[in-house]
Amino acid sequence: MLDETDRAIINGAQGGFPVCERPYAELAARLGLDEAELLERLQRLLDDGVLDRFGPLYRAEAMGGTVTLAAMAVPAERFDEVARFVNGYPEVAHNYRRDHDLNMWFVVASDRPRRVKQVLAAIEAATGLKVYNMPRRREFHLGLRLEA
Amino acid sequence: MDLALPRLSPDTEPLDERDRALxxxxxxxxxxxPRPYAAVAAAAGMSEAEVISRLRRLAERGVIRRLGVVVRHRELGYTANAMVVWDVPDDRVAKLGRCLAAYPFVTLCYRRPRRPPAWPYNLFCMIHGRSREGVLAQVDQLVRECGLDALPRAVLFSRRRFKQRGAWYGGDARDAG
Structure with a gap:
């Protein structure tokens, strides 16, 4: 179970982590904790699976790369096999099964400009299923912030 | 918030090899x-000072869009994850996108291309909630308050998460991380 301090860490440390020699000490001071307690709690939240990691979220376009959302209509009996194949690409993140004819939705990102299209083409070729490529045209909101 | 996407242009330099390693x-x-950048420096074959200055530069350039805790939302109790999509006339997308994005429970909002006939929708948003009923009530609120009632829409709840990791950047030297 999360206590108030855990929630304060999760809500207060989603961005703005300092880049300096003792960043956890600085973050701890901001949260009214000491460095050792912050490190211990972060480790526990990681061990418990509440946190996926403590680290960066990148923007592929700023590296000269691309990111896209792709969807496929996968027959139910092939779903697990296709999911394993798609997820085998390190460029694939956030693969979800959703309630729709297009039932597999995943994000593909790379810092290399042509790589995303190569991955999508390889998935189509290997599975024989059409991959719908739906890159962002415009962004109305940034960041995913969830309150704990 | 209504940001144009950065485009590949002369000021979007590709990363150099040391940036990629980092x-x-x-x-x-x-x-x-206590000194994470010193530990990273040892792994990346550079000094702590170089790690700090390169990370600052990557943050300024927008390569790092945020640095901090990355939560697993299901483990936080956000078990109802819906992608909510609309087919909006092109000349109304900007206004409606801004309207949706203003709600705190809308965590992402994008315009994307339609792929007819399989996919007629061009405005996408994500809602993460603690129950499906709660999320559907929020969708009703958006429809009412942004004036979306006449527009075709779909609510796609996720049934199963297969992978929730950041994508892998910086090339193939996977052991370097």
Whole structure:
């Protein structure tokens, strides 16, 4: 179970982590904790699976790369096999099964400009299923912030 | 908030090799030690000072869009994850996108291309909630308050998460991280 301090860490440390020699000490001071307690709690939240990691979220376009959302209509009996194949690409993140004819939705990102299209083409070729490529045209909101 | 996407242009320089090494070294997470950048420096073959100055530069350039805790939302109790999509006339997308994005429970909002006939929708948003009923009530609120009632829409709840990791950046030297 999360206590108030855990929630304060999760809500207060989603961005703005300092880049300096003792960043956890600085973050701890901001949260009214000491460095050792912050490190211990972060480790526990990681061990418990509440946190996926403590680290960066990148923007592929700023590296000269691309990111896209792709969807496929996968027959139910092939779903697990296709999911394993798609997820085998390190460029694939956030693969979800959703309630729709297009039932597999995943994000593909790379810092290399042509790589995303190569991955999508390889998935189509290997599975024989059409991959719908739906890159962002415009962004109305940034960041995913969830309150704990 | 209504930001144009950065485009590949002369000021979007590709990463140099040392930046790529650093991107690889930190993408799996920073070490939980008092001087994490010194630990990263040892792994990436550079000094702590170089790690700090390169990370600052990567943040300024927008390569790092945020640095901090990356939560697993299901484990936080956000078990109802819906992608909510609309087919909006092109000349109304900007106004409606801004309207949706203003609600705190809308965590992402994008315009994307339609792919007819399989996919007629061009405005996408994400809602993460603690129950399906709660999310559907929020969708009703958006429809009412943004004036979307006449527009075709679909609500796609996720049934299963297969993978929730950041994508892998910086090339193939996966062991370097």
């Amino acid at each position: 991107v690889r070294a930190v993408q799996g997470g920073l070490p939980l030690v």
